[in-house]
Structure formats: C-alpha cells, structure tokens
Amino acid sequence: MRRYLLNRLWQSAVTLVLATIVVFAGVRALPGDPALALAGEDRDPESLRAIRQQYGLDQSWLVQFWQFVSHAARGDLGQSIRTGTPVRSMILSALPVTIELSVLAILIASVIGVGAGVIAAVRRGRPAEWAANALALLGLSVPHFWLGLMAILYLSVALGLFPASGFVPFFSNPVANLHHLILPALILGTGLSAVIMRQTRSSMLDALSADYIRTAEAKGLPPKAVVGKHALRNSLIVVVTIVGLQLGALISGAVVTERIFALPGFGKLTVDAVFQRDYPVIQAVVLVTATSYIVINLLVDLLYSVIDPRIRVRGEA
C-alpha cells in the first residue's frame, strides 16, 4: 500500500511539472504582447522597454519559466495587471466559494444519482426504472442556467425562500452561508445527478448479473446486503471515477451558475480575467485548475485502492 501511494505521488508530481510547462507556454502562445496591452496609449519604445524589464519579459523563456516556477512554489503568483492586487489573495478569496459550492453540489448529485441508479437497476423493467430514466433524461436535457433562472424567479423572488444572489463566508455565518449556497448547489447537483444515475445504473446491472451475486443469494442474505453491499461495492469504482471527473469540472467550470447567482467564485474570477486580458491571473487560474484536477485524480486513485483490494496488490507488484 505504501509503495502504491509513493508511486502515485511521484506520478502526480511529474504531471504537475508538465502542467506547469503547458500553462507557461500556453499563456505565452496567446496572441498579443502583454507589454503592448499594458502600455495602453503610451507606446513609445522607452516605456515599452521599461515595462518589459519590470515584468521580466526581456529575459529568455527559460529564465522566465524559472522565475514563474520558483515564485509559484513560494505561493507568489504575481500581481493583477489591472488592479495590482496579489493574485494569490484573489485566488484565496475565490477558491473557497467554489470548492464549497462544488462539494455541496457533488454531495447532492451523488445521493440522488447513486440512489436513483440503484433503484433503476434493481427495479429493471418496472415503473420505478422508467421514472428514474425519465428524470435522468430531464436532468440531462434541461440547461442549468434556465433551471437557475426559474429557481430564482419562483423560489427566491416570488416565494422568498432563498436569497437570489450573493454570498456570506462560512466562518462569519455558517447558516447564512448554507442558505446562500443551497439553491445553486441544488441546481448544479440535479444536473450532475443524471449522469451519475446513468453510470450507477449500468454498473449495478453488470454487478447484479455477476456470479458472486448468485452466491450471495444462495447464502440466504437479505436483499439489502445483496444489493447494498455485494453489488454496490463492486459498482463504486465507476461511480467514484465519474464523481471525481465531475468535481474537477465543477471547480473550473461552475461559471454559469456562479454568474447567475452572483457568487464571487473561481468561475467568475476566470471569466473576468479573460475579458480583461489579465495575464498573471489567467496563468494562475489555469495552474490552480490543473492542480485541483491532479489532486482529485490522486484522491480518486487512492479511493480505488480502498474500494477494490486487487488494485492495491497490482500497485505493489
């Protein structure tokens, strides 16, 4: 197990280095010269040179890369070109909002998705499965932004059940924090639950037709144990994979929902940075996104080995 863990950590580190190179090169490959963008109207060669010198743009790419990496490693991601605020503090204020929203959404999605998926598999060919399938189709087809707008219109504006927008930090008021986040999390979660439901259903159907399920039934175990333990545990690999992928996607891509509910999250930060050509922020945002994918993948892989003992052994072999 320890060997497997070390192996995976090493792989993650390599991936992170590669991601850093891609981020660095990607930003430099963007059309336009940051110095020109910064100089604005004042484009005399002297001030351009000064800007290049100030931001190290006159150095070779190798030196620039080293600067970028060594600063990033110390947590220094530069300053926003537009506001002069340290990028680090911008990210630190936006990321918790998005992480909380994503985790809430994925929890809601998993509970609904796994539950409906198991029911659909066990009640195959009966009304419960048709209902679950129909709901999943609906969840997949209805766009988030429309659902979000409808929710604001009816639940927030007409009924006043939830705040329509805004955010309160968890540590200043946990109840108000949840109150603000529950609606966007539900909107995001229901959409994702459809995907999780479909995957759970198909992997449960596979598991339920396996020989070891016949053994479990022949042992006289109650249906609860046959389905909820023997079959579900074997289906979880697929479910964990899909949940992990979606969590990664949520952290980088809850953009639309964050905009509709005016949440000061990571998605909003990304979009604003792109619109304002704020290169240091773009660079940092992409790097943080890549890192969160790597971390989630690592967690998912570690979860695999908890769920399925065969993976532990393979890692050691």
Next chain:
Amino acid sequence: MKPVLAVKDLSVTFRTEDGPLSAVDRVSFDVGDGEVLAVVGESGCGKSVTAMSIAGLLPRTATVDGSVELDGTELIGADKRTLRSIRGREVAYIFQEPMTSLNPVFTVGHQIIEVLRTHIGLNRQAAHARAIELLKLVGIPSAERRVGDYPHQLSGGMRQRVMIAMAVACDPKVLIADEPTTALDVTIQAGILDVLRGLRERLGTSIVLITHDLGVVADLADRVAVMYAGRVVETADVHDLFAHPEHPYTVGLLRASPAAGRHADAQRLNEIPGLVPVLTEQPDACTFADRCPRALDTCTSSQPQLTDRPHRVACWNPVREPVEV
C-alpha cells in the same frame, strides 16, 4: 427411510423473446440422509436449472411447477422470507466457477462470517473463530492467515475450498454442488472430491452432485440420475448403472467418456450423433429417439415413463443384454 430432499414432477419453463422454453420436464428424485446423488447429462440437459430451482434461485423469467420437499417443508411457491432462511442454512450451493463466485472486494473470511452472522447470529469474534475452523475443515493450510486474504490471493482450488467452507458453515442438510470440479485442474479436482467425501462422512451432509464428468460420479456418488433434454431418463445405484446401463443414452454417455486404458487402442472416442434438442414444449415422445440407434416406431409417438424398480429407466427398448463400454 424418509428422504431429506424429495423432488416430484418438477417442471421449469423460461419465458424468452422467442417464446417459451421448456428446460425441465416433470423431474422426480429423492435424496436420502447422507446420500450422494449425482445428476449427470450433457450441457443444456436441464441439470443446473433443476439444481437452481430447488432453493428458488432462478430468474423471474422462469415458471416452476411441481414439488420440492425439504424435510417435509414445501419449497416451491414458498415466500421469499422462508426461502432466504433456508438458503445457506438448510440448502447450500457450490458453483462451478470459483474464480467469479466469490466477491472480489471482500476477504474470504468476511464472506464466511456473513453466512454465520445471518443464519446463526454469532457475534463477530465467534464467527471469526468459526470461519478459521471451517477453513481448516476444508483443508486450507495456515487458515489463521488465509482468513484475511482476498479471493484473488488464492488459487482456484483454494477458492473452491473456500466456497465449500462457506456452504457448510451452517451445517446444511443438503449440499448442492453444481459442477464443483469442472473449472479445476485434474490434480486439484481429486482434492476437492476428497473434501466433499470427508464432509459427507463427518457431517452426514446429503449431496446433490451436478456434473457431466462420469469419473467424478464413479468417485463420489451413491446413486445416479441421468438427465436428457429436461427429463430423467434413467436412475440407479452407481455400481448398477455403470455395470448395466439400460437407457441407450446412458450407454452412449458411458462410451463417450474417456478412461485411462479403455480407449488405448481406439483411434477416437465414440460419440453420440446429433445434438440435444431445444424444446419449446415437451412432446409426447421420447426426446432421444432422433439420436437413438435402437429407436422403434413407438418411441416417436408416445413418451416412455420411468419404470418402477430400483433401477428405473424411461425407454421403450431398453438395453437388457450386457454391453461393453
């Protein structure tokens, strides 16, 4: 003596997309206390379906008629709760594929403990101790260590021993072994058969042995029921059956079976021409008539019934003369 398991006129039909499929037709047999009954036949003759229907393990597409009495309790049509309390407790199963029949994500100990806790209500510690005892009983070396192993850490033979340990955990009255040695190497097979023989002697378990391997039958069985196309065509004491097979199908089966020395000078094994028919309904005729070298006109117009003697055969023209197999 009253049989432990009495199967009477058991019929199974499957609903399929191509219409009904008759898998088992009015099968009857008894299994006495501590007796080993072998059910033999080709693939698709209905022997596994018969085995699965005993404890109600067939899928929902199956319709089962007839009667299965276990120590006086009727199992056909019994409610789910009753069937669950009998499975694993009174009737236990061993399946053909030890590779896939154990759940890969739980330790073998856990899978044995689960049965003990479900049926006998042992606490965790007692069940763990009992699981180790059971692993020792089926001949697994260093059972204390093996109890924490996952199925993939064990060889095929060891896994089948675990399956047996799990099956006999609650000291069932009847053990149904569905091709228990088919997926194993010959050298491993002998060990598994030894374990089964030992259980019968030590625990007095009755065994229904489903197999197509006549070597296994000769090794372990007291009595044999030969099945063909969903029907029992001959049933007799094992020695009697091997010495004086009466049904032409049994004769063919024995001739087709390889045995060391017996076929040493022959170029190839004898085969029975043709295939087992797939039946949508059971005809009023002998279903073996098409492949039978001794078929008469009666055979295709009327179904032969099992004769009422210790050596029972369902044939209009049984083999009475001594045969060489």
